[in-house]
Structure formats: C-alpha cells, structure tokens
Amino acid sequence: MKYLSTRNKKIYKDSCEAVLSGLAEDGGLFVPEFIPKIDFSLLELPNFSYEQLASRLINLLLPDFGEEVVKNCVSEGYFGKFDVPQKVDLKYAAGKAFLELYHGPTSAFKDMALCVFPRLLTAAAKIRGTKEKIMILTATSGDTGKAALEAFADVPGTGITVFYPEDGVSDIQKLQMKTQEGSNVTVCAVKGNFDDVQNAVKIAFSKLKFEDVKLSSANSINIARLMPQVAYYFWAYGQLAKDGKIAIGDSVSFAVPTGNFGDIFAGYLAKKMGLPVNRLLCASNKNNILTDFLNTGLYDKRREFYTTSSPSMDILISSNLERLLYFASDENTDITANCMKDLNEKGIYTIPPELLQTIRSDFDAEFAGDEEAFAAIKSLWESDGYLIDTHTAVGYACAQKAYKDEMVVVLSTASPFKFSESILTALGLDAPKDCFESIELLEKTCNAKAPERIAKLKEKSVLHSDVIEASDLCSYVEKKMGK
Numbered sequence: 001m002k003y004l005s006t007r008n009k010k011i012y013k014d015s016c017e018a019v020l021s022g023l024a025e026d027g028g029l030f031v032p033e034f035i036p037k038i039d040f041s042l043l044e045l046p047n048f049s050y051e052q053l054a055s056r057l058i059n060l061l062l063p064d065f066g067e068e069v070v071k072n073c074v075s076e077g078y079f080g081k082f083d084v085p086q087k088v089d090l091k092y093a094a095g096k097a098f099l100e101l102y103h104g105p106t107s108a109f110k111d112m113a114l115c116v117f118p119r120l121l122t123a124a125a126k127i128r129g130t131k132e133k134i135m136i137l138t139a140t141s142g143d144t145g146k147a148a149l150e151a152f153a154d155v156p157g158t159g160i161t162v163f164y165p166e167d168g169v170s171d172i173q174k175l176q177m178k179t180q181e182g183s184n185v186t187v188c189a190v191k192g193n194f195d196d197v198q199n200a201v202k203i204a205f206s207k208l209k210f211e212d213v214k215l216s217s218a219n220s221i222n223i224a225r226l227m228p229q230v231a232y233y234f235w236a237y238g239q240l241a242k243d244g245k246i247a248i249g250d251s252v253s254f255a256v257p258t259g260n261f262g263d264i265f266a267g268y269l270a271k272k273m274g275l276p277v278n279r280l281l282c283a284s285n286k287n288n289i290l291t292d293f294l295n296t297g298l299y300d301k302r303r304e305f306y307t308t309s310s311p312s313m314d315i316l317i318s319s320n321l322e323r324l325l326y327f328a329s330d331e332n333t334d335i336t337a338n339c340m341k342d343l344n345e346k347g348i349y350t351i352p353p354e355l356l357q358t359i360r361s362d363f364d365a366e367f368a369g370d371e372e373a374f375a376a377i378k379s380l381w382e383s384d385g386y387l388i389d390t391h392t393a394v395g396y397a398c399a400q401k402a403y404k405d406e407m408v409v410v411l412s413t414a415s416p417f418k419f420s421e422s423i424l425t426a427l428g429l430d431a432p433k434d435c436f437e438s439i440e441l442l443e444k445t446c447n448a449k450a451p452e453r454i455a456k457l458k459e460k461s462v463l464h465s466d467v468i469e470a471s472d473l474c475s476y477v478e479k480k481m482g483k
Helices: 015-021 042-047 050-061 067-078 117-128 143-152 171-178 192-206 223-242 262-273 289-296 321-328 333-346 353-360 372-383 389-403 415-428 435-446 453-461 470-480
Strands: 002-005 008-014 028-031 091-093 098-101 135-139 156-167 185-191 215-217 252-255 277-284 297-301 348-350 363-367 411-412 468-469
Touching: 002 015, 008 015, 008 333, 015 028, 015 098, 015 117, 015 215, 015 223, 028 156, 028 223, 028 321, 028 353, 042 223, 050 067, 050 223, 050 262, 067 117, 091 223, 091 372, 098 223, 098 389, 117 143, 117 156, 135 143, 135 192, 143 156, 143 171, 143 185, 156 171, 156 192, 156 470, 171 415, 171 435, 171 453, 185 192, 185 470, 192 470, 223 252, 223 262, 252 262, 262 277, 262 321, 277 289, 289 297, 289 353, 321 333, 321 353, 321 389, 333 348, 353 363, 363 389, 372 389, 372 415, 372 453, 389 411, 389 415, 415 435, 415 453, 435 453, 468 470
Parallel strands: 098 411, 135 156, 135 215, 156 185, 185 468, 252 277, 252 411, 277 363
Antiparallel strands: 002 008, 002 028, 091 098, 297 348
C-alpha cells in the first residue's frame, strides 16, 4: 500500500518506508492511499484477544510488513508488560463506560502503541535493508516521552532523544523520564511550552542530515505510532457487546481527551474501517483551540497558552488534525498544504464551510477547565467510588455536557496516581508538596495502591538533567551525535 504525503500525493512511500521516515519530505504527514475495511465480522469481536485484534488491524493498515511479522511485533511488544491480562479494561460508572488504557509499563495510554512501535520500526529497517542506525527524536507533553524511552531503551540499532517542556509536565512524568535507564537514551528539558518543543523537533527533522543515521519519530506523526491505537476502539466495542450493553451493529460514541489529535484520529480511522461509531467527542481543556476549530472552522494558535492540571493536553498545535483535513476534504492536498502554510506563516487558517460540515458529521467538541475537571473527579468518586485522572476527567466532564444520558465510552488515558496532587485537590484535600507523600495520601484516602512502577520512582537516581533553549535543539542533537 502506498502512503502519501498529506500535502502532495506525488510524494509517497510504502508502509515500511513511511514508518522509517516519520515525516514526508515536504513536512506533510503520511496517510494511506485508502482506508481499508475490516476483513472480519463484527460478530467475532467479543471473541478476539487484544493481541489477535491488534495484529489483524495493524496488518490491514501496514500490509507491507507481512502478517507473521506484525503478529510477532504485537505479541513480543505486549508480553509481560501489563497489569491486566487483556491489556486494557472497561469499567462502568455514572452511566458511562471508561476504557482504561493505562495498565502498561508507564501507566499511560501511549503504551498501547509504543510497546509495539520499536518492533515495527526495526522490522521495517530489516525488510528494507536499512544499514543506518535509527535515531528517534521526540517531543512530549508528558506521557509519550516516558513510554517511548521505556520502549526503545537498549533496543539494538536504535537511539532515542526525548525533549519535554521544562515546566509543562507533572512531577511524576518528569521523574519517569529523568530516571530512565538505557545506554541509548537521552532526555532533555526545553524552556517553553510543548508547542515550542514540538516545533523545534520538526525543524530538526527538516535541517539535520547524517550519513550513517536515519532520523525518525515516536510521536503520533509517525504512522506506526498511530495505527496500533485503532485496536482499542474495536476492543471496547466487542467488550460492550460481551457485557450486554449493546447489540452487535449498534452505534457507539466515544469521548476522547484530546491534545495532539492522534488518539481521536485513531477513532476516526476505526469508523472509516467499519466500526459502528456514532460520534467522536473531542474533549479539550482550557487550551480549547480544537473546540473553537470544530465549532467554527477557524484555527487560530495566536492565543494565550495555559498550563493546566491535564498537561498532556496543553497543546495549541495539534499535528494530527492535518490528517483529518486531508481525508475530510476528499484528499484535497491543496487545502491541506495551504492550511498548514497559513498556520506556519500567519498562525491562523480557516477551512471552507462545506469542509467544516463534513467534519462535523463525525465530530462533536466541548471543553472543560480545571474547575470542571476537579468537580467531575469528586462527583464520580463520591457517587461510584471510581477514581479517574485529570485528563480522563476532562473527557468525562465533556461527555456529561454533550451526552448526559447516553452510554458513551470515555477514554481513560492515565493512572490517577500520576497526578496525585491534582486528584487530592479535586477531592478537597490539601496535597503535600512532595509528590510521593501525595501518592501515599491518595492511596490511604481511596484505599487503593499506586502502580508499583510509580511508587518506586523515589528509589531511582536522576540520570538526565540537561536544559536548553528551543532554538538550541538542533545543535544539541548534533553535539550528542558527535557531529
């Protein structure tokens, strides 16, 4: 299958080459030349294991790898790394379903893709006979960084450098990255917000060239990071049917805490592949640029940036939105390229009314600030004894606004113990300044145990302490590469 640039269809690669490249030469994102339809009956969904389902779907989306290679990448990537045997879980509270995606090695939903991604990347290199070392450059707003570091640590033939906004992640997220072990990993803080970091990394991709090293990305701009995320939408649907909440064929809506638009775009792909998705709710925090865009068609990044209690959503440039513009415009690369050009040069673009109407046929949009998210955490705990993190709280609060009396699936994206200080505040308690004391208080308050991998962070040594200006990112990478 060809993978085309969202900005120029004349730029294309097969799926292996697209995975290795990350970004297209013109700065566009790779998209499949067509969205394949599922090759099994929906009646089979409740009977699939998560690994079987993920393998089938990834093979459809990345066909150049081969069925056996994909199967091995999935089984080896997931083996022994999750707290629940089915990898994800579905819980019911307050009339909603919560799809728990945080039972992996870093207690965040990014594990669902990043446990598999390094294996897909190295498999692509082997298939294409790539001799260069693969260097991953990644910007993170919190969870991607640790999940990518965990996945790539000591993987032969690869290296990884993760950049994060110095004051834009939680204490636990920061410690998860700064204590990461591995002979091939580098972690560096960047002064500024996530958009500053992400832009600097994109510049690095366009400027840096090495003879013996191939640069790639672990962000959802890379199709191999994005495609495994489609699987949990299908799994949730099968589980709802197994639990008797729906009948096969019924349509289901999903509420998705959204920052870079990758997670919710995976839901869009699932719908286009044949999953009966009714609505996709784009749930934003106070940085509600996506809410405004989906309601008006105007994307304007020239606005105040807010640091919130849901830091992984503190984003004003949502990269994967470009892929939606491509498909919703009937693959009109001129529209996509012009929008991205205007965004880069003017900080603003507007889409035609008919394109907005097409997008609105699949998407709804709401936002919830910290106060609403905290109220959602407290009410859900008091009514059902169910604890959610701050990002999930944004999704739940928005779902209550948009679909108050409907059974919808809220994507639960991180363990609440990654944000214990905020959770305690939401519950009306004084949070200790020390993050580990906050974890212990939250455990005692809720009679629950934090994931062991989080609790044990206090025993680990800080191994990475570099801090740079965003403008120095390219030279930092060159220095680390010995160039």
